[in-house]
Amino acid sequence: MKAKVRFLLAIVVLGLLMTGPFVVTSILVWAGMEESERNMLLELLMSRLPIGTMMTIFGFGIGVAVLHKLFKQYVEGLLGMAEQLRLMLGANRNFRVKLNGPPEVQQLAQAANDLAAQRDMLMDDVDARIAQANASVEEEKNRLAALMSELAQAVVVCNLDGRILLYNNRARLQFKALSQGPTTVAGGALIGLGRSIFSILEKNQVEHSQEIIRQRLANGKSAMANFVTTTRGGQLLRVQMVPVLSGTPGEGEPQMTGYVLTVDNITRTLEEEARRDHALHALTEGSRAALGSIRAAVANLIDYPEMDPELRERFVKVVDDEASRMSQRLDETMHEFSDSMKTRWPLEDVLAMDVISAAQRRIEDKLKLPTKIEDVDGTLWIKADSFSLVFALVFVAERLQDHYQIRDLRFRTSSEGKLAYLDIIWVGQAISSETFYTWEMETMHALGETSSLSLRDVVDRHGGEIWYQREKAAHRAFFRFVLPLATPEAEVADERRSTGRPEYYDFDLFKFEDKSIDLDRKLSELTYTVFDTETTGLEPSNGDEIIQIGAARIVNNRLLKQEIFNQIVDPERPLKPESIPIHGITEDMVRGQPNIDIVLPGFHAFCEETVLIAHNAAFDMRFLQLKEERTGLRFTQPVLDTLLLSAVVHPNQESHRLDAVLERLGIDIDTRHNALDDAVATGEVFLKLLPLLEEKGIVTVRQALEASEKTYFARIKY
Amino acid sequence: MSKRILIVDDEPNIVISLEFLMKKEGFEVAVATDGEEALAQVAGFNPDLVLLDVMMPKKSGFEVCEALRADPSRAGLQIVMLTAKGRDTEVAKGLAIGADAYVTKPFSTKELLARVKEMLGIA
Numbered sequence: 119m120k121a122k123v124r125f126l127l128a129i130v131v132l133g134l135l136m137t138g139p140f141v142v143t144s145i146l147v148w149a150g151m152e153e154s155e156r157n158m159l160l161e162l163l164m165s166r167l168p169i170g171t172m173m174t175i176f177g178f179g180i181g182v183a184v185l186h187k188l189f190k191q192y193v194e195g196l197l198g199m200a201e202q203l204r205l206m207l208g209a210n211r212n213f214r215v216k217l218n219g220p221p222e223v224q225q226l227a228q229a230a231n232d233l234a235a236q237r238d239m240l241m242d243d244v245d246a247r248i249a250q251a252n253a254s255v256e257e258e259k260n261r262l263a264a265l266m267s268e269l270a271q272a273v274v275v276c277n278l279d280g281r282i283l284l285y286n287n288r289a290r291l292q293f294k295a296l297s298q299g300p301t302t303v304a305g306g307a308l309i310g311l312g313r314s315i316f317s318i319l320e321k322n323q324v325e326h327s328q329e330i331i332r333q334r335l336a337n338g339k340s341a342m343a344n345f346v347t348t349t350r351g352g353q354l355l356r357v358q359m360v361p362v363l364s365g366t367p368g369e370g371e372p373q374m375t376g377y378v379l380t381v382d383n384i385t386r387t388l389e390e391e392a393r394r395d396h397a398l399h400a401l402t403e404g405s406r407a408a409l410g411s412i413r414a415a416v417a418n419l420i421d422y423p424e425m426d427p428e429l430r431e432r433f434v435k436v437v438d439d440e441a442s443r444m445s446q447r448l449d450e451t452m453h454e455f456s457d458s459m460k461t462r463w464p465l466e467d468v469l470a471m472d473v474i475s476a477a478q479r480r481i482e483d484k485l486k487l488p489t490k491i492e493d494v495d496g497t498l499w500i501k502a503d504s505f506s507l508v509f510a511l512v513f514v515a516e517r518l519q520d521h522y523q524i525r526d527l528r529f530r531t532s533s534e535g536k537l538a539y540l541d542i543i544w545v546g547q548a549i550s551s552e553t554f555y556t557w558e559m560e561t562m563h564a565l566g567e568t569s570s571l572s573l574r575d576v577v578d579r580h581g582g583e584i585w586y587q588r589e590k591a592a593h594r595a596f597f598r599f600v601l602p603l604a605t606p607e608a609e610v611a612d613e614r615r616s617t618g619r620p621e622y623y624d625f626d627l628f629k630f631e632d633k634s635i636d637l638d639r640k641l642s643e644l645t646y647t648v649f650d651t652e653t654t655g656l657e658p659s660n661g662d663e664i665i666q667i668g669a670a671r672i673v674n675n676r677l678l679k680q681e682i683f684n685q686i687v688d689p690e691r692p693l694k695p696e697s698i699p700i701h702g703i704t705e706d707m708v709r710g711q712p713n714i715d716i717v718l719p720g721f722h723a724f725c726e727e728t729v730l731i732a733h734n735a736a737f738d739m740r741f742l743q744l745k746e747e748r749t750g751l752r753f754t755q756p757v758l759d760t761l762l763l764s765a766v767v768h769p770n771q772e773s774h775r776l777d778a779v780l781e782r783l784g785i786d787i788d789t790r791h792n793a794l795d796d797a798v799a800t801g802e803v804f805l806k807l808l809p810l811l812e813e814k815g816i817v818t819v820r821q822a823l824e825a826s827e828k829t830y831f832a833r834i835k836y
Numbered sequence: 837m838s839k840r841i842l843i844v845d846d847e848p849n850i851v852i853s854l855e856f857l858m859k860k861e862g863f864e865v866a867v868a869t870d871g872e873e874a875l876a877q878v879a880g881f882n883p884d885l886v887l888l889d890v891m892m893p894k895k896s897g898f899e900v901c902e903a904l905r906a907d908p909s910r911a912g913l914q915i916v917m918l919t920a921k922g923r924d925t926e927v928a929k930g931l932a933i934g935a936d937a938y939v940t941k942p943f944s945t946k947e948l949l950a951r952v953k954e955m956l957g958i959a
Contacts, residue, residue, distance in 0.1 A: 403920055403921060404920075406919075406920035406921075406940065406941040406942060407847060407850070407891075407920040407941055409941065409942035410850055410918075410920065410941025410942040410943060411847060411849035411850040411853065412942070413942040413943070413944070413945070414850055414853035414854065414857070414942075414943075414945050415849070415852070415853045417853075417857075417944065417945035417946065418853050418856055418857055418945065421945070421946075422856075422860060425856075429856065432852060433852070433853065433856075436849045436852060436853065439849060440849055
């Protein structure tokens with residue numbers, strides 16, 4: 119029953135209560151009276167009726183007013199409060215019930231507000247804890263990623279299907295160097311998140327190692343496996359596998375959910391070993407025969423002194439012959455293998471400048487000796503054990519300060535052939551060669567620390583030399599350290615590195631299960647290659663050719679800007695002058711680039727096992743298909759077209775050109791009309807379209823393909 | 837009757853010394869400079885002992901040794917392998933395929949001579 123109805127009912131009841139007893143009493147009294155008594159009563163009553171009625175009406179009025187007041191305050195007030203409480207519960211957490219009405223209602227409201235405040239505090243606390251937990255997980259992830267990316271070893275983490283979840287920059291560079299064929303074309307296509315490690319490493323060997331680890335785990339041993347494998351390019355890799363185990367320690371058998379691979383390219387090491395072996399062999403075995411002849415001849419000369427002169431002459435000649443042949447062989451071997459005969463102490467490639475700066479800091483801070491830089495080549499790389507080298511520099515500085523009271527020190531570098539010179543220069547007194555000899559041979563002491571090495575040891579460790587030289591005209595002298603020059607590994611220019619943290623990891627792939635492309639899987643779960651081509655013109659069937667292919671990958675809903683394919687192609691025909699302003703690719707740029715026969719296999723490998731995405735895909739696919747016969751490569755994977763998907767989502771929009779779609783979806787792209795930039799833009803579009811498609815109930819690849827087909831644009835054929 | 841020794845080596849500088857030494861000690865000496873010649877000489881010269889170099893053109897010393905040991909009529913022929921290969925594995929191989937002694941270059945001529953005499957039973 120509604121409150122209003124109940125109120126009206128209450129008024130009726132009040133009216134009845136005020137008049138009812140009197141009316142009933144009157145009727146009963148009236149019924150028991152004689153005629154005369156009734157007349158007398160009528161007379162008595164009639165004259166006083168108005169005042170009675172008025173009193174009654176007045177009383178009734180007061181009653182209604184009181185009732186109304188109570189109704190307003192208790193019934194309607196509580197109803198209003200209930201609404202406010204609902205509001206607090208749902209739409210607006212920060213709303214509070216207004217305190218008005220009678221004290222009892224106000225107390226109730228206050229209690230409700232207090233409850234709400236308590237609830238808010240709890241909720242805030244929970245939120246804060248969640249945020250904190252998320253932040254620490256994120257931080258840990260970032261720390262791990264940062265650690266990995268700085269490691270000097272190539273590290274790759276895979277799930278049990280061999281899908282790559284994480285890799286570091288070293289791995290990227292190493293495998294990039296490994297990828298065969300024109301490496302610029304492959305562009306590191308071998309490694310990438312979600313890609314299979316088996317394109318790099320032999321599947322059988324990896325699985326065999328997995329098996330070994332399982333057995334070792336089952337036997338409660340520490341689990342690790344090693345193997346050496348050959349790549350298709352003939353490189354030797356030493357791989358160490360360590361399992362990633364699930365679950366908390368102590369809770370049952372740990373399950374292997376993936377593995378970490380540490381990869382060393384040992385081709386060069388092995389080659390060096392082989393060379394060293396060869397040198398050793400040449401010197402030992404090679405000398406045996408010669409020495410054998412000499413020894414036998416000499417023995418005969420000694421044992422049979424009475425032999426005739428002619429024979430003696432022949433034996434002497436044998437000795438002479440063999441001795442000079444041995445000397446020659448020794449020279450040749452030393453010459454040929456001088457590099458591999460050098461010390462085996464591990465030297466790192468460092469900038470000479472870095473070594474000098476480190477020494478300078480220590481000399482200035484600890485010895486209070488001013489230092490200066492004089493002609494230091496900031497790009498000079500040396501092979502050095504920087505710790506012992508810096509120690510040696512500081513040692514020399516301290517000696518000079520103690521014994522010759524020098525006032526400052528200067529550093530200088532230069533290089534000649536395979537050697538780098540690092541000079542430490544001072545003005546003043548010359549030192550004697552005896553002193554220098556002592557310094558060279560004694561165990562080094564510097565800044566209160568003792569090294570186990572002498573200056574000579576440090577120099578030998580570097581396969582270098584040290585000497586003392588004077589610049590008489592300038593009244594200066596210097597020690598010259600001769601060190602091997604290093605040619606640092608070419609740092610691969612990483613143009614996209616500045617744009618935030620590199621996406622070298624994706625732990626969600628742990629959940630990834632290997633299936634060939636299943637059309638009924640969710641769009642958001644698949645791996646895609648978004649690509650774009652630039653062409654000489656718009657008519658593939660009329661001889662127009664591809665001049666650039668750009669592509670990027672989408673893995674687990676992320677566009678990976680590090681894992682790209684970007685290659686200009688020589689179309690082997692002149693470019694059309696009118697098209698040059700569109701794609702910005704000139705004749706000079708295409709000449710000397712690989713042709714499509716070389717580039718297409720690289721691209722084919724790059725997009726293996728992924729769904730292809732392009733804007734106006736029919737156009738690009740047509741170009742690829744026309745090459746099928748020539749290259750024997752078929753692109754059989756499903757293809758999604760962002761132009762069609764855009765038309766599915768926004769059927770009433772006029773334009774679905776890439777520019778229009780980008781603007782509509784609020785995507786800001788710096789440069790356009792370069793295959794790679796357009797591919798990336800297409801990728802962004804696709805990711806923005808995904809939730810919009812989902813609203814339309816399009817969740818799987820199959821649904822997306824069907825919806826695309828239905829749109830008007832699907833009928834356009836090139 | 838003096839014993840016969842066949843010297844097989846492609847290096848003239850060692851052959852000259854060995855030939856001189858063995859002749860001085862009263863042996864009848866023949867020389868072959870490769871493996872094939874060695875087999876021919878064994879047939880023709882019929883030696884009691886062969887000083888056999890391992891590294892030779894055409895047929896290696898190992899092959900010659902195997903071929904000689906495959907002929908039961910020459911079971912009494914003594915074979916001393918002379919070689920510049922000093923690794924344990926090669927010594928083991930030489931002895932395994934039937935050499936009676938394995939001498940690594942450079943060697944002492946005195947010891948070699950003593951060894952040869954001992955093997956031929958001339959004390």
